[in-house]
Amino acid sequence: MSKRILFSSLIGAVALGGVAAGSLALASAPTEPTLEHGSARYTAPTDDSEGSLTYTVDVSDDSGIRSLKVLAWPASSKLDPTAGEVRSADENAKCRSTSDETARCTYGEKVTKQEAADLAKGTWHVSVLATAEDGGTTFVARAATVDITG
Incomplete structure (x- = not known):
């Protein structure tokens, strides 16, 4: 009888060890940042x-936020940026922590009268790539739209 109890205990310990190892693997895997309340103006x-x-957005991740890359483009251009293209763009938002897990990120570009005259009029899309401190990323091809008027 004691051999059966010992055998059952060993099987239970092995099963618990497997669950614990799986939990550790899940806990160490990067999570994807979430974006909320994004708007462009x-x-x-x-x-x-x-x-x-x-463009302003709240970005959250349990490891913290490393960066937010932003790419604004006219819908009339028929562009369809990929995460890699946004990653290589030099357009970084400025992010300030609002908690251990969340940052408010704002991207801003000044526009002169000459630049405004050269901009394509109509709807523009904003693509973003958020990167967490643990390396997790979230790409949103059309995070916001904005109308550029004369």
Whole structure:
């Protein structure tokens, strides 16, 4: 009888060890950042001041946020940026922590009257690539839209 109890205990210990090892593997795998409350805005320049194109979003991940890359592009261009293209872009948002896991990230570009005159008018899309401290990434091809007007 004691051999059966010992054998059952060993099987239980092996099973628990397997579950624990699986949990550790899951816990160490990078998670994907989440993006919430994203919005884009365009302000046309005036005679007195420059305009701007801005995108703001709250980014969360249990390991923290390393970076947010942003690429704005006119819908009329028929571009369809990939995560790799956004990753290689030099357009970084500035992120400030709002908690251990969340950052408010803002991308902003000044727009002069000359630049505004050269911009394609109509709908623009904003593509983003968020990278967490643990290396997890989230790519959103159309995170926001904004209308560029004359």
